[in-house]
Amino acid sequence: MFILVENVSFTYLPNTPFAVQALCNVSFAVERGESVAILGRTGCGKSTLVQHLNGLLIPQEGRVVVDGVDTRVRGAALREVRRKVGLVFQYPEDQMFEESVFREVAFAPRNMGVEGEELENRVRWAMTVVGLDYDALKDKSPFELSGGQMRRVAIASILSMKPEVLVLDEPTAGLDPQGRTMLLGKLWELRKQWGLTIILVSHNVEDVARIAERVVVLDKGKIVFDGSVREFFADEERMRQCGIIPSPLLQAAFLLRRKGFAIHPPLAPFDFYLEIKEKVLAGKRPCSVEM
Amino acid sequence: MISFEDVHFWYGERESESKVTPVLQGISCVLREKEFVVLLGRNGSGKSTLAKHCNGLLLPKKGAVLVDGMDTRDTSVLWEIRKRVGLVFQNPDNQLVATTVEEDVAFGPENLGLPPAEIRKRVDEALEKVGMIEYKKREPHTLSGGQKQRVAVAGVLAMRPKYLVLDEATAMLDPEGRAELLQLLQELRDEVGILHITHNVEEALLADRVLVIDGGRIVAEGHPREVFLVGRAIEQWGLELPQIVDVALLLWKDYPDLFKVLPLSPHELVDALCSYS
Secondary structure: OOEEEEEEEEEEOOOOOOOEEEEEEEEEEEOOOOEEEEEOOOOOOHHHHHHHHOOOOOOOEEEEEEOOEEOOOOOHHHHHHHHHEEEEOOOHHHHOOOOOHHHHHHHHHHHOOOOHHHHHHHHHHHHHHOOOOHHHHOOOOHHHOOHHHHHHHHHHHHHOOOOOEEEEEOOOOOOOHHHHHHHHHHHHHHHHHHOOEEEEEEOOHHHHHHHOOEEEEEEOOEEEEEEEHHHHHOOHHHHHHOOOOOOHHHHHHHHHHHOOOOOOOOOOHHHHHHHHHHHOOOOOOOOOOOO | OEEEEEEEEOOOOOOOOOOOOOOEEEEEEEEOOOOEEEEEOOOOOOHHHHHHHOOOOOOOOEEEEEEOOEEOOOHHHHHHHHHHEEEEOOOHHHOOOOOOHHHHHHHHHHHOOOOHHHHHHHHHHHHHHOOOHHHOOOOHHHOOHHHHHHHHHHHHHOOOOOEEEEEOOOOOOOHHHHHHHHHHHHHHOOOOEEEEEEOOHHHHHHOOEEEEEEOOEEEEEEOHHHHHHHHHHHHHHOOOOOHHHHHHHHHHHHOOOOOOOOOOOHHHHHHHHHHOO
């Protein structure tokens, strides 16, 4: 078991009139190389949960174990957990501060004592894998870049620590369609080529369909679903109960199912097109009218 | 009517000095009264710069922007223009200034110098319209993103504008907040002219008319049923097809008589599929 979350509960401002329970007896496990989406409406506890995965928050009850290390330890072992589990916050570019892209991406490994050629190699690698041209961009100010490029610099500055898990909170928020497709494609490659474990926090069904294989759904601090993406997408009522708005594609699939067609929940438009041809239009011949 | 007449804009003094390419390169377009227009464009296409021209926050370097015939460069009518054209911006946390919701909405009408009774009436009406009246004593920071944007819209509505310009107002909202705001725009579309600026192609399906901007130029214009007929070529402008349109265009190639018009919503697609024989 690579990451184990066991019976974790967490309350903000405990023992005060303002106490809010954010997590309630949460348990799940992630295997190395998995791609998991954590879904749920705003305020369901998603962000609290992911901050537990690298020891930014320590469970008040229960435990989190990363690659054999309980995050309740302190010192060097906890630092190692934080290196292994890279956390990319929402709108990460808001937290950038260095004067050049190189210094931004080099910041974390430099703090870990990496220097010289090794440092340069790391920065080059991290920028390249997110699709940034090292030579063209390394000396630029991060603030001269487009929104999509800034987002990728922020992700590169985590990758330069050589994490084994990348946890991303709403990584595509605010990106335009091209920036979003590019970023999701790069995350997919990171997983396939470099074996990274990806944990994606989102309320966007389309992002989840594009890169996750498994979905963990939180509602009011509790896990209400843990299973495959297709299984989650197959049940409209459960989705809505969890506060997840189905994509237009899924809405159309649900309508067809209600009309009696055995349509599988589609992950992409092309999937759906093939399903419709096979299950709805089968046997109906296109007439020979030319368009 | 807000009318753009061959508008050019660049940041900096002279065109030759400008480090970047001009941001607007000859924009001509209109927003009519009570019309719902969605302006689509990728990051950096010039769409926010265009938004800021609608009420004179930015002034054209060449060409003109006219609001009901008034030129935005004419400082004597700028006040009147700003009353008629309300802007709502992207970040819900940057737009609310007062300590309670109702005070925030009252900010604009107070600055118009209206009598207190009239301000009271306008604030209540505006909050009623956006469905936030029961939150009027709340502190803005306790609201969700969608609620904050609705309050921002109320602040603009209290000015009784003829036109509402939303500059990526849905971009930072979660899906529920986005749905709330879009629902509100649907309710307002018969009362004010709306220019909704976004890169979310699904939101364009609601429009009477879609404008696509790229490289500072309007590159496509029409009803969503027409504009999205370009198919995958839409990627040249950094956009994608709405999901339902993508599926429909694939099917339409194989079954040329499947649709009479391009379906836009899940219901339209499914109705066409089920009535096909």
